[in-house]
Amino acid sequence: MGRKTKKNTKGNAAQNQPPASSSKQEAAAAPPPELPKAAKKDVAELVTQLLEKCSKPPESGAKEWEDYPDIHGLVEKIRKIQSVLAPPESSRADQFPAFISWLNSNGVDTSAVQIAEFPEVGHGLKATRDLKEAEKLLQIPRKLMFTVDSAKQTALGPLIAEDKILQVMPNVILALHLLNEKLNPQSFWKPYIDILPTQYSTPLYWGPDDLQLLKGSPVQGDAISQYRNIARQYAYFYRLLQKNPAASKLLLKDNFTFENYRWAVSSVMTRQNQIPARDGSRATLGLIPLWDMCNHTNGIYTSDYNAEADACECYCLKDFAPDQQILIFYGPRSNGEFLVHNGFVYADNEHDQLRLKLGISKGDSLFALKSELLGKLSLPPSRSFFLHRGRFPVDGDLLAFLRVFSMDEDTLKSNYSGETAPGPEELEALKDENQQVNSDNEDKVWSFLQTRASLLLRAYPCSLEDDESVLQQADSSDVAKMASQLRIGERRILQNTVDYAEKKKDDLKSSS
């Protein structure tokens, strides 16, 4: 979410004592329930199959979708066996008072905010009084933060020190840390973990029918890849926890269910933040209690790191009246990114963009010349680009790629290769809309883009009106609404691109 930079202002550094190591606390905890031996054996076999299935390199297009039912099927079998370990349902809202007391007793002033439930966004913060734009809203000391660094100081530390894969996956470290602390009734962070949502709307919670709702959108492939990645991670870390002696005393070891893992991964994905390490030399990944109760809106970053106070500070994005929801800006992400990583999309996303995969065909007789020129622009011959919402749908990288993609042999040979190889200025010019290679090339660029965007518009399985009515219908599922809102945004970007290309072609005609 918010970007954190170092900032020196006055603060109360004396409060910042690290929490006691929870490895000691774990020793006092009652053991959580375990699966019977036979069930454990069945899970271990399914996990081996899952790891094998997910470890095959992901294939694009239809193949990716073809693999998904098998992966999903194995995961569902595992979940069924492990369902006996599910903890009793608990009410999140009942835990808020203890959470606020915990914050207050650790030096957090919560007087300006209150936790409340809001339509469409879940729980969030509301103002308890008039708050002015740029006024300091919250200050959360490091000792309350739940970070990769704090994970290393618990019983997870030895496992992190041993496993090379874990060391390069800070988000997984956080997820395992969260699960281990959740199982520990003595955890310092218990009041925080108790108020986390019990489930999420990320695609990790979707079934095959839900994923089908994304048909026509490139986000469908992203959601399937995410599911595959998390299933693979689950299988890998399941085996690691069973086999590695450094994991033998972890509470997590016998409670590492897929349900728990997708919950922990989603908790981390939807709430994580980069936090400068204590010495400022690097960033660590972490969760920031209370600050992470703020929901997102368009705007600018208003969070900062106060190095002197060793605390995260959040300022008001705008004026807020009493009882009004306090919103912050998470960052410039597209609706597709928000859907896959945060489980939501919203209508007025100023930073919405649509992924567009493009490549020079290996069968193109000019492949070598075009690839060489693209290399000089630091672009591979095939990659994903983005079409943007707003006045300028095409950015410099996409424009340069399309110009090279559309170049004829003569132009390539006489202006862009060998002795006529372009210098830095000519390369920059390829990214500049106000310059052109020649009018024929320019016409090809905009015609190609117009056709491609029109085809993508036609590829959606339903109309704009259908999607708009899904949003209006009270009985539409949350996933159906999300998929419709996503497509509405994508269609707007594609239609804007078609119109923009048309205008560019008209301008070309009138200038020739």
Ligand SMILES: C[S@@+](CC[C@H](N)C(=O)[O-])C[C@H]1O[C@@H](n2cnc3c(N)ncnc32)[C@H](O)[C@@H]1O
């Ligand atoms: C950091 S948490 C914010 C607190 C969260 N609403 C809760 O109940 O714990 C981020 C999550 O809040 C929800 N959210 C935040 N901003 C939203 C928005 N503009 N529209 C819909 N959901 C939103 C999404 O579920 C997202 O994953």
